[in-house]
Amino acid sequence: xxKRKVGITDTTLRDGHQSLLATRMKLEDMLPIVEDIDSMxxxxxxxxxxxxxxxxxxxxxxxPWERLSILKSRFKKTKLxxxxxxxxxxxxxxxxxxxxxxxxxxxVNNGMDIFRIFDALNDVRNMESSIRFVKKEGAHAQxxxxxxxxxxHDYDFYMKMAKELQELGSDSICLKDMAGILSPYNAYxxxxxxKGILDIPVQIHAHYTSGMAAMTYLKAIEAGVxxxxxAISTMALQTSQPSIETMxxxxxxxxxxxxxxxxxxxxxxxxxxxxxxxxxxFDSSSNSVDTNVLIYQVPGGMISNFVNQLKEQNALxxxxxxxxxxxxxxxxxxxxxxxxxxxQIVGTQAAINIIVGSRYSYATDEVKNYMRGxxxxxxxxxxxxxxxxxxGDEIPISVxxxxxxxxxxxxxxxxAGDSVQKPEDVVSVALFPQIAPEFLKKRKQKA
Numbered sequence: 001x002x003k004r005k006v007g008i009t010d011t012t013l014r015d016g017h018q019s020l021l022a023t024r025m026k027l028e029d030m031l032p033i034v035e036d037i038d039s040m041x042x043x044x045x046x047x048x049x050x051x052x053x054x055x056x057x058x059x060x061x062x063x064p065w066e067r068l069s070i071l072k073s074r075f076k077k078t079k080l081x082x083x084x085x086x087x088x089x090x091x092x093x094x095x096x097x098x099x100x101x102x103x104x105x106x107x108v109n110n111g112m113d114i115f116r117i118f119d120a121l122n123d124v125r126n127m128e129s130s131i132r133f134v135k136k137e138g139a140h141a142q143x144x145x146x147x148x149x150x151x152x153h154d155y156d157f158y159m160k161m162a163k164e165l166q167e168l169g170s171d172s173i174c175l176k177d178m179a180g181i182l183s184p185y186n187a188y189x190x191x192x193x194x195k196g197i198l199d200i201p202v203q204i205h206a207h208y209t210s211g212m213a214a215m216t217y218l219k220a221i222e223a224g225v226x227x228x229x230x231a232i233s234t235m236a237l238q239t240s241q242p243s244i245e246t247m248x249x250x251x252x253x254x255x256x257x258x259x260x261x262x263x264x265x266x267x268x269x270x271x272x273x274x275x276x277x278x279x280x281x282f283d284s285s286s287n288s289v290d291t292n293v294l295i296y297q298v299p300g301g302m303i304s305n306f307v308n309q310l311k312e313q314n315a316l317x318x319x320x321x322x323x324x325x326x327x328x329x330x331x332x333x334x335x336x337x338x339x340x341x342x343x344q345i346v347g348t349q350a351a352i353n354i355i356v357g358s359r360y361s362y363a364t365d366e367v368k369n370y371m372r373g374x375x376x377x378x379x380x381x382x383x384x385x386x387x388x389x390x391x392g393d394e395i396p397i398s399v400x401x402x403x404x405x406x407x408x409x410x411x412x413x414x415x416a417g418d419s420v421q422k423p424e425d426v427v428s429v430a431l432f433p434q435i436a437p438e439f440l441k442k443r444k445q446k447a
Contacts, residue, residue, distance in 0.1 A: 003257040007043030007227035008248075009081060009203070011241050012272065013071075014046040016231035019207065019240040022282040023055035027067050029278065033271045034074040040268075041259055042078050043227045044114050047071050048107075049082030053090040054432060057439040065110055065424040072111025079113040079140075085340065086119040087126045087402050091431045092341050094126070094374065096405040099412070099430045101133045106424045108137040116174055116205075118144035120342040123376035124164050125400040131168050142203065143170035147177040147190075149297065150335035152380040158190045162198060172201040172226075177216070178339045179293050180209030180239070184219035191223035203227040207239055211289035214242040214250070221256055232265065234273040238288060245269065296323045297330070297338055302347050309351050318354050325350040332386040333370065334378025345370050360389045373397040419444050 017025040030047075037045060048068050056064040072080060087094045089103050104115070115134045119126040127143060134141040143165035145158060162173050175182070175190060187204065194202050204220045206213040206229070217228045229241050236243035248260045276283065292298070298306075306323070310316045326338075329350045336342040345366045353359045369375065371387050373396035387396075397404065412430035413420075419440035420426060428436040 003255055006221055006225070006251060006256045006258055007203075008244060008258055008260070009044045009046055009205075009227055009229045010037060010040075010042045010231065010244065011046045011205075011229050012037075012231045012235045012268075014048060014050055014052055014083065015205075015229070016235040016240050017279075018051050018055075020235060020238060020284055021276070021279040022284070023051045024059060024279055024282045025275070026060055027062055027070065029275045030071070031074060033268055034071065036264070036268050036271075038075050038078050040078075040264065044079040044081040045075060046081045046083070046116075046229070047075075048080065048112065049084055049090055049116075051090075053428075054435070057428065057432060057435050061439070061442070063439075063443065064428070065106065065422070068107070068112065069110040080111055081114040081116060081142075082107065082112050084115045084117045084130055086117055086130050088120070088341065089431060092344075094401045094405065095430065096408045097129050097402055098407040098409045099427065100129055100402075102409060102423075103427050103431070104130070104133040104137055104139075106427060108134075108139050110424070112139060114140040114142055116142045116144055116176075118146055118174075118176055118339075119376060120146070120339050121336050121376040121378055122146050122161060124161065124168070126376045126402070127165070128168060128400075129402065131165075131170055135169055135171075140171045141169065142172045142174050143168065144174045144176045144205075146337040146339055147175055147182050148179075148335070148337035149181060150330075150379065152335055155189060155193065157379075159193050159197060162194050166198050166200055170200060172203060173198060174203040174205055175220075176339075177204075177206040177213075178337075179297055180207040180211075180213055181294055181297055182206055182216050183212060184215045187216045188219040188223045191220045191225050195224040201226040203229070205229040206241065208237045208242055209239050209290050209293050211291070214246055217242055217247060218250060221251070232269050232272055234269045234276060239284065292323065296326050298323060298326055298343075298347070302338065302343050305344075305347060306351060309348075310355075313355050315355055321354045322351050325354050329353065332383040334380040334382045336378055341366070342370075342375070345375075360386055363390045371396065374401050376401060416440065 013030055053064045056062040089095050117127050117130045131141045145161050202225050204225050206216055230244040230247055231241045233243040233245045245262055245265050248258045251258055310319055329346050348364055349367050352362055356362055368391055371391045408430050412426050416426050416429040425440055
């Protein structure tokens with residue numbers, strides 16, 4: 001019987017610890033186990049991007065570029081993968097194309113193989129430059145469709161967007177379910193549709209938040225998905241991904257194969273079981289399955305943000321009202337998927353509406369810029385009355401937001417000053433001007 005190979009991307013060294021340990025895992029705790037991970041035969045190892053870049057400099061006193069190049073030197077067989085927020089790169093705003101191009105060039109030079117590129121609004125225009133620059137550097141551009149539920153996010157939406165991304169030259173497509181709300185049968189329908197219209201491999205990424213993700217993966221595999229994202233069992237489940245071992249065992253004696261041995265995986269699981277104890281103060285393991293996410297579509301990280309925000313305002317009793325306000329604000333904003341940075345924009349406004357006691361009488365700068373079109377094109381038209389309340393008679397832009405940005409590299413060079421030891425440092429400063437210069441200064445003093 002000819003079995004079909006299902007690839008597995010190991011997310012433990014990026015999304016696993018970002019989801020469970022607030023992105024605090026240090027490089028020194030990764031290196032001792034890299035050889036074992038490398039020998040398993042994973043499709044890829046996700047080790048960088050997302051919040052890791054920021055976290056390295058902000059909390060861990062590590063150079064993110066150094067982390068990447070050291071990991072590359074230890075991973076001899078496995079391709080390395082990262083999460084790239086499209087025009088937001090690894091930050092929280094849109095950056096000019098010169099910064100994006102430079103970032104991608106240095107990422108490839110330091111060892112990055114696969115770039116998973118997404119946009120928080122699923123605005124393809126915000127992904128075009130990333131795909132082009134990744135291809136130019138000879139790396140793999142994996143374009144991503146962010147999964148969400150709304151009246152406009154129907155089957156046709158997912159088919160049309162995937163087709164557009166393939167036409168832009170993407171090497172593969174990923175369906176990204178950051179909130180854990182993708183049900184098994186919806187996954188089956190979308191993946192089956194994609195396999196019928198696309199000529200490139202298809203991958204799926206889901207979080208276990210609602211408890212559905214392993215079942216979702218199984219149906220996606222039946223629909224023909226090529227690769228699934230999992231974390232090692234001791235860094236899986238909750239707001240992380242399904243467990244590698246569970247999926248390997250589930251596919252045993254089936255039409256599918258992973259070519260992985262549970263006994264060898266168990267050594268990696270034991271290692272991370274011990275390492276996790278070191279990060280107890282950041283560990284969100286008290287969150288088990290959270291089915292509220294199915295009602296409010298609020299990812300786990302957003303809920304903890306709400307709790308902190310409301311505590312500061314002495315208004316924790318208002319949490320249920322804030323959660324109920326999120327879908328209403330999301331509808332007013334044109335149903336954006338709740339992923340960085342739109343989750344923060346929608347979430348903060350929902351909290352403000354409830355705390356102030358009057359809807360949209362106060363809006364943050366981010367909310368104003370969202371309504372001006374500076375984050376991209378919302379999936380559906382925004383509520384015109386709400387827009388008027390927030391930005392008055394201003395006319396929102398209709399072009400790709402990055403088209404309005406002046407080149408930023410020269411300014412970053414000035415800001416970096418004489419702390420620069422390598423060209424990558426300038427990119428770090430461009431991305432995080434509040435954090436990177438201080439980090440580089442400290443590094444220079446240590447040297």
